[in-house]
Amino acid sequence: MPCCRIAFLLAVFTFSFAAHAGTLVQFRTVFGDIEVELYDQDKPVTVQNFLNYVKTGRYQNEFAHRLVPNFVIQGGGFTLTTNTIGAVPTFAPITNEINTGKFYSNVFGTIAMAKTSDPNSATSQFFFNLTNNSVSLDDTNNSGGFTVFGHVIAGTNVLNLFNGFQYFTGTQSSNLIVNEGAPFDSLPLLYPSLASTNFIYVDISLLQVAITNQNNTEQISWNSVTGLTNIVEFTTNFPPVWNTLAITNGTGARMTMTDSVVMPSRFYRVRVIY
Helix, strand or coil, X not given: CCCEEEEEEEECCCCEECCCCCCEEEEEECXXXXXXXXXXXXXXXXXXXXXXXXXXXXXXXXXXXXXXXXXXXXECCEEEECCEEEECCCCXXXXXXXXXXXXXXXXXXXXXXXXXXXXXXXXXXXXXXXCCCHHHHCCCCCCCCCCEEEEEEECHHHHHHHCCCEECCCCCCCCEEECCCCCCCCEEECCCCCCHHHECECEEEECCCEEEEECCEEEEEEECCCCCXXXXXXXXXXXXXXXXXXXXXXXXXXXEEEECCCCCCCEEEEEEEC
């Protein structure tokens, strides 16, 4: 039976309430979308650091620069614009939160921060676990352990595709890994050429819900989740009794629904069925 994740819970006018579920983030790739729920409450510093990179546009034109099948795929370190590779401008390193809040293991489908041997050195780079890496990456003797700050709730099939990439030996025609020297000694490419169109770009965006008043109606807008059922609901009291305002199939674009019944005490949320 499918489960649902509440993206955000927002009140009309001046009130706002945080949903129990964490922030939803979309990672768009040529192979499909990966939807991730972040652990806002348990890993607040790590999540806020990641969101700062997204919101400030520092991940724009970002690509996956490291792939080790059946281990990890890593990004957040470099961008490619007009055939020029540049490093992502970083904020100050953050505190390792592996033991902050609830502990989350580095199992398949989780996202964690990359860093140096210094436990408190994580900045912009992150990775998805492509298998169960709990033995090596949860170990605090290994750079203090690697902080998991979210997990995939849709798109694990995309992650599994990366496990099928092969190291280039001169014969493979697509979905390969090439050695271009550190830090690109395990660079994933679509085809055996360093053309800019062959990099594995990862476009990252947030499912941001906003409520605005337009001509005596309330407009609820959000970044929809591709190919899944997006449900806009409202309640007039707490504890809530949720009523459906609209049901639509997400396109990945920003969508808007209008509520013509304006009430000061009407509260809204957007759910996505996974």
